[in-house]
Amino acid sequence: MTGSVRLVLYDGAMLFEAAAALEVFGVDRGLVDPWYDFGVCASERSLLGGWLRVEGAFGYAELATADTVIVAAFDDVAADPPPDLVAAVRAAHRRGARIVSLCTGAFVLAAAGVLDGRRATTHWMHTAALAARYPRVRVEPDVLYTDEGSVLTSAGKAAGMDLCLHLVRTDHGAGVANAIARRLVVPPHRRGGQAQFIAAPAAQEPGRALADLLQWASARLDEPLTVPDLAREANMSTRNLTRRFVAVTGLTPLRWLHHQRVHRVQELLETADDTIEQIAARTGMGTAATLRKHFRRALGVPPETYRRTFRERGEPAAVPDGLRR
Template identity: 75%
Template sequence: MTSVALALYDGAMLFEAAAACEVFGVDRELTDTWYDFRVCGPRRSPLGGWLRVDTPYGLDALATADTVVVAACADIDTAPPPDLVAAVRAAHDRGARLVSLCTGAFVLAAAGVLDGRRATTHWEHAAALAARYPRVQVDPDVLYTDETTVLTSAGKAAGMDLCLHIVALDHGAAVANALARRLVVPPHRAGGQAQYATAPAAPDTAPALAGLQHWALERLDEPLTVPDLARRANMSTRNLTRRFTAATGLTPLRWLHTQRIRRARELLETTDDSVELIATRTGMGTAATLRRHFHRALGVPPDTYRHTFRDRHGAAAAG
């Protein structure tokens, strides 16, 4: 894979396009041969709302590239340009490797090349991608996916993660690691994008359930069970489960678990509490239990999450 073409279009985003240019377009003499890199798109293409890009290569130049990178789009509700979709589809049919950065996945999906494949995009837009293109196996939790000939990344900085992954595929891990050091970024980040998504709050529901949720949220440190919730709501466990699931989309037990993970995230970000104490304050019981469930939910252990997201000001204030 020696030639890389970056596809720009009206509505393309600046950050992701720049990441591709930095990785594939600058030869830092880390290996004998680097990429033949071209930026392709209509003349004077607006980029990120601030710039207009002049390039001698139109979208027809995608047809000759070994790898085609599609930058993110600013508006997922606007259909991508038909000529871009056609060029991406033609490149795929010819055997090119296709790469989407962030919401560029919507372009690949419109071209039909994600059908039956696992793909990702920014966590805020994953549900929209899955709803609009039901044949795509959307994974909202990972930083990127690699389906060999079609690769997709999550939002913003995850585009850099995927670009470095491609360099590792093409030139080896040592070259990718050296490039990451030059760019002052990690060559590989732990976990997925679930750790970056906004922690879910208690949803608004019918008044009876909203009161029950508020009651439970004040007692997350207690070993609450579904029968405890049912007694509080004056319902049978079966009736509570049916009504709770209809109102929130979650069973009572899953909702409790989600709120305990949410509370653990808050405490890791804003306090100096040990993992053992946080396990107690969130009703997880032991540090081992918290670590197991936290890693399963977010892809990283609590200590790594705290190191990444620690709110220094909040922690100092709490202390």
């Protein structure tokens, strides 16, 4: 899906999440032709972030024709969202638009009834309030984002960027999403089920060592890496490494490696002509049978079906040189 994307702002919308959506969908970097038709919808006198006035935007009536509607974060979750916004989001959903909330924008979706019976999340500080006010919503308090197909929600702040990149990955594949992530200097992909960083104590030392380790391991996915291998590279004990991994990524080292290998398989299926056997060797999956088993478990389809789906959309986007390994 490329189509039209409309970012919804209103008085009290928050700046960070709005900027994330604008950077991802509102800037055409020449990766896909055509890129998203992006626009902003806002009330007449909206203040973004409490101080930046929104001018020249579409009205909420524009949501009636949007393919994707992204609702920015709401600064006062104790207040009721604007009724005209709630009505416009409800109408867009009934028409079949893809509805997305960033952070506390989930309260707008819940007020519109869009989240009834669905999984949803928001910033961890407000998940209890969301569940209490809207008991028909299946609130998941400890994930980065949820994807219910036509309705998606994210947790707070940086998780909004994760969800925006997930949408691009869904629409255009891993190569395009990774290219945008590199431009924005953010992680290329964090799975929605990864834990939010909830009230974690401040690290006593810079996280550069672990960041360097993640980069080192990502360049060696074809090798049979073990936790002791990673610990030696990071100059840590295996116990300390595991603790740091869980704190930073929400995953144990081996689960993180497995997820990275699956993501790398996705990218190669979309952008390369290698056989399944060759991809298995390049990603550390070992054999084609092992790759098929893990890939189907992670994505619900065989790798051949996944590749065919992306090839049927047209020729895959070229992978920028900086993404090649």
